[in-house]
Structures are given as structure tokens and as C-alpha cells.
Amino acid sequence: MFTSPDSLNQFLHYASTTTTSAILSQRRESLQHLPVTFQQAAVLMPFDWNHGTTQIWLSQRSKQLRQHSGQIAFPGGKLEENENSITAAFRESIEETGLIRNQWHLAGTLPSCYIPSGFKVVPVLAWSNAHLQWQLNHAEVSEMFAIPLSIALDSSQYQQSIIYYQQRRLPVYHLYYQHWHIWGATACMLLHMAQCYQVWYRQMPSAL
Secondary structure (H helix, E strand, O other): OOOOOHHHHHHHHHHHHHOOOOHHHHHHHHHHHOOOOEEEEEEEEEEEEEHHOOOOEEEEOOOOOOOOOOEEEEEEOOOOOOOOOOHHHHHHHHHHHHOOHHEEEEEEOOOOOOEEOOOEEEEEEEEOOOOOOOOOOOEEEEEEEEEEEHHHHHHHHHEEEEEEOOOOOEEEEEEOOOOEEEEEHHHHHHHHHHHHHHHHHHHHHHHO
């Protein structure tokens, strides 16, 4: 899919700067006017060059947690006072997974992902071409696993269901990989990237 780390970086930069309307923009229009005070949060979307077999890492939340236990997510959490989204995403990732900050290149951010439970989450895009080793905080994360970008950036891999929330019809997206079920906000962020990739691929075939 990508011929070099630089081409991966070019795509991530495109995704973070494009004005093309994709899933996250549509979700914002559906949810931002809910009678909810949205708390600010951030997650890290960690893309891995992996010697040319590009992939993205996700975590399974610990089953000990009170909220969203056992679910698949990107590392991240709520912003602390006077903290920006990028700082928060890396801080939480270091706390949860033992991520080594100097192994990661920041590529940008996506539009906020609104969650009905009351969070406005900024996805932070970063990539690495280092040999990655995780040191998990098992109180928060039970496992890390990677999905090939050939699957994660293929929009045909995603399924959709419908829920009703406060009399609003909301789509919920699902991605299945091996025995993993990625859904909700995490799948929405990935599908947003897949939609961006489709447009970027058409515009820049020479980069692939």
C-alpha cells in the first residue's frame, strides 16, 4: 500500500489536513447538538511501518475497568487541566502501553469524534518505523494487537448497524479481524481513515 515510510507519512498528513467530508464530520453534525456537556479527550492512532507491511496498533481495555471494560480502543483518555490533545494522547499512551515517545513521529490530528456518552475525542495520528516493544499497564490494558492497513484502510471491510439514541438514528460501525470485534468510536475513526485513503489513492497514485 505504501512504498516507503515517507509515503505513509504523506498519507497521514493528508488525512489530518483534508477538508473532504468523511465519517467523523458527519458524526459531529449528528451528535454535537445533543443536550450533553462533552468532555475533551484524545487518543493516539499508532501507525507502524513494520518493514513495509504497514499496520495499526489497538489495545484491549482491561476487564478490571469500570467503563468500557474489555472493549477494543486506541490508547488515550481525558485531557488534564491546561493540556492539549497531542500531549494528552502521548501521555496516556505512555502510561497505558509503555510507548517510547522518541520512536514516534507526529503526523497531525483528525476532526473530533463525538461520543454519545459525553466525550469529544481528538484522534492523534503518529507513525513509527522502530522496532516496537510494549510494556503494558495491565490495570488499564490487557493486550495490544495490530491490524494490517490493507484491511483497516479498506472501507468494504466495515459493517454498519443502527441504534436509536435520544430519538436520533445513529449508525454504528463494525470491523472484524481474526477474533477481534472493533466497533463504535474506534471503528468510526478507522473508517474515517479508510475513506481518506480512498480519496488520497485516487489523487496520488504515483506515491504508492
